[in-house]
Amino acid sequence: MELFEALYTTRAMRRVRPDPIPDEIVDSMLDTAIRAPSGGNVQNWRFVVVTDPGLRDQIAPLYAEAFETLQQTIYKRSWARAHETGDEAALRLMRSSAWLAENFATVPMWLFVFSRNDPSGASIYPAVWSAMLAARSHGVGTCITTILGVFKSAEVFKLLDVPTDKGWVLNASVSCGYPLGRWDLAGREPVHEVSYADTWGNPLGRMIPQPLWEG
């Protein structure tokens, strides 16, 4: 797959089939992830590939609770507004993320990503995104989530036997599976609305209303 196609179309693909992902593809995702940059090249990361159905069954209610907490706190106001205004894009996102919460155990693989000694918290996400891009190139859909790390870290550490005295942090839980839907261009606010030249607020001086990749 062409690099720009992967970069432009690696969407949050939450709705997936229960079919397992072959080991070669899992290996490719992991081997791509560890090529990513990290501050000082410290590579202070660990990846736990969860496919065991029993384990998925145990983590599923934790994810559902974390999702409920998210809905009742951080997203409470914006999701209420989406209902009031009938904002279809926001409602679609809500339905899709609710699907993931309700179907956690049927998602065939979850990639749990840990890091430590990273004050900025930034060294792990290039590796996560690389794994997701590799998955995309193999036709596997992913969705990065962070709610287990935020709301249920202790419980997940216990279930996955993660040492609690070594400084590890759960940065992401990435759902992985073969998509039920179709790949599509990631819709975003255009470049010229979010980018400046030299100083904050100074326009770039050109408009980029359409994606520059035209697949």
Ligand SMILES: Cc1cc2nc3c(=O)[nH]c(=O)nc-3n(C[C@H](O)[C@H](O)[C@H](O)COP(=O)(O)O)c2cc1C
């Ligand atoms: C840091 C981070 C945390 C996220 N957490 C969640 C999550 O907890 N649950 C979920 O369903 N999606 C989660 N997402 C996925 C985003 O909702 C998704 O990337 C965004 O809506 C763009 O989707 P699109 O690429 O399909 O347009 C997260 C994404 C990021 C980058």
